[in-house]
Amino acid sequence: MTFHVILTELLNGMLLTVGIFALTLLFSMPLGFLVSFGRMSKQPVIRLITQFYISVMRGTPLMLQLMVVYFLPWYLFKIPLSSFWRFPAIILGFTINYAAYFAEIYRSGIEAIPKGQYEAAKLLGYSRSQTFLRIILPQVCKIILPAATNEIITLVKDTSLAYTLSCIEMFSVAKQIAAAETSMVPFAVAALFYYIFNLLVSFVMNRIEKQMSYY
Amino acid sequence: MEMQEVPYLEMNHVRKSFGSLEVLRDISLTVQQGEVVSIIGPSGSGKSTLLRCATLLETMDEGTLSYLGKSAAIMENGCTVYAKPAELDEIKRSFGLVFQSFHLFPHYSVLKNLIDAPIHVQKRPKEEAVAEAMALLEQMGLADKADAYPHQLSGGQQQRVAIARALALKPEVLFFDEPTSALDPELTGEVLKVIKELAEAHMTMIIVTHEMEFARKVSDRILFMDKGYVVVEGTPETVFRSQNGRIQEFLGKLQQP
Numbered sequence: 271m272t273f274h275v276i277l278t279e280l281l282n283g284m285l286l287t288v289g290i291f292a293l294t295l296l297f298s299m300p301l302g303f304l305v306s307f308g309r310m311s312k313q314p315v316i317r318l319i320t321q322f323y324i325s326v327m328r329g330t331p332l333m334l335q336l337m338v339v340y341f342l343p344w345y346l347f348k349i350p351l352s353s354f355w356r357f358p359a360i361i362l363g364f365t366i367n368y369a370a371y372f373a374e375i376y377r378s379g380i381e382a383i384p385k386g387q388y389e390a391a392k393l394l395g396y397s398r399s400q401t402f403l404r405i406i407l408p409q410v411c412k413i414i415l416p417a418a419t420n421e422i423i424t425l426v427k428d429t430s431l432a433y434t435l436s437c438i439e440m441f442s443v444a445k446q447i448a449a450a451e452t453s454m455v456p457f458a459v460a461a462l463f464y465y466i467f468n469l470l471v472s473f474v475m476n477r478i479e480k481q482m483s484y485y
Numbered sequence: 486m487e488m489q490e491v492p493y494l495e496m497n498h499v500r501k502s503f504g505s506l507e508v509l510r511d512i513s514l515t516v517q518q519g520e521v522v523s524i525i526g527p528s529g530s531g532k533s534t535l536l537r538c539a540t541l542l543e544t545m546d547e548g549t550l551s552y553l554g555k556s557a558a559i560m561e562n563g564c565t566v567y568a569k570p571a572e573l574d575e576i577k578r579s580f581g582l583v584f585q586s587f588h589l590f591p592h593y594s595v596l597k598n599l600i601d602a603p604i605h606v607q608k609r610p611k612e613e614a615v616a617e618a619m620a621l622l623e624q625m626g627l628a629d630k631a632d633a634y635p636h637q638l639s640g641g642q643q644q645r646v647a648i649a650r651a652l653a654l655k656p657e658v659l660f661f662d663e664p665t666s667a668l669d670p671e672l673t674g675e676v677l678k679v680i681k682e683l684a685e686a687h688m689t690m691i692i693v694t695h696e697m698e699f700a701r702k703v704s705d706r707i708l709f710m711d712k713g714y715v716v717v718e719g720t721p722e723t724v725f726r727s728q729n730g731r732i733q734e735f736l737g738k739l740q741q742p
Binding site for chain 1: 540541542574577578581582584586588589590591592601602605606607634635636650651654
């Protein structure tokens, strides 16, 4: 197998990797807000449930969580597992895991905003939603950016865990070729791809950080 | 024909405790239009808590509160009952508050700090809000800082922006919670000058302050508070010449280097 073929195969696998990455971010970032609100809720029941959810998501391996999400419909309802369920299961597994992490990042940002900002907004007549959207959220975004960047970079590498559910993303392709050809080259190429992907992520996040550094 | 003036602010028999600590014990305060009232007293005497109750940042345990005759809180069966949120929102429009540590919005420019609430809360046209904000900045001597961000300003400038921000909503009553306590003497001067100008323009103001000379010069009336009570209340002359031991002790300590 020529180097060119390896490259093409891996790039094909990369499509799935990027897909998992993008969809996970798309769903987990907003869901994280919901979870963080639950975590900070004044209702003890909601707060405890959310806390438990976060502790399970953070306390068990993502690989295991993916398997649970995939096999659960069959164990609970005896719904036969189909290949159509595989990709949604991966996205769902990644989303609920990352939402927990994002929730804690959001919470750290929200709790870092001084009480005075809320009081000033209240005195100026802002409604609760206006206070959050106009005053609090823009400041939270700036505070959490470095932590969020970390998490997003981790996600790029975590996408390789999708192989657990036999999803042929880039890393699975690399493993297959490596086994067939008894060569380490595919792994080296895969490493390079992940690295470049993350360079891009860092570049974009840096740009956003710079844009927010006006205050 | 004589008409009974409606007080701009009326608080009666206010009580407030934090746990077992009684911070306000039966405080009443009535402020008429154009009056400047200063509240002085040692730390922990309840001055700031009184202000926070008046501005609805804290809830009172007992007592009534009204602005321009509209009740924000009334007494029912020995407890304070607050008006409905919609009514409170309406009442909130009649007062503004300047904080000790400014609490400007750091992500907004000076101008945006001033126009954001008029535009998005009071739904006023943007051109009008900008014109009024620029006039206020002119008045504060900060016209050239409209595009600056709060962190680029000195504490005194920030506090003047905060005053302008409160004024931009055209409140009837303006509260100050130790507006110069976070500032050095030089910056204190520029903020006090602005407050003095407002007093001369007959803005109704209630000022919690440790600046005794300032309070004496600018106030129509001074309340001296201690341990949750108003110990002495009256014109600056009355209060500063009071023979009350607690006041003399307090003022005496201030005069020592």
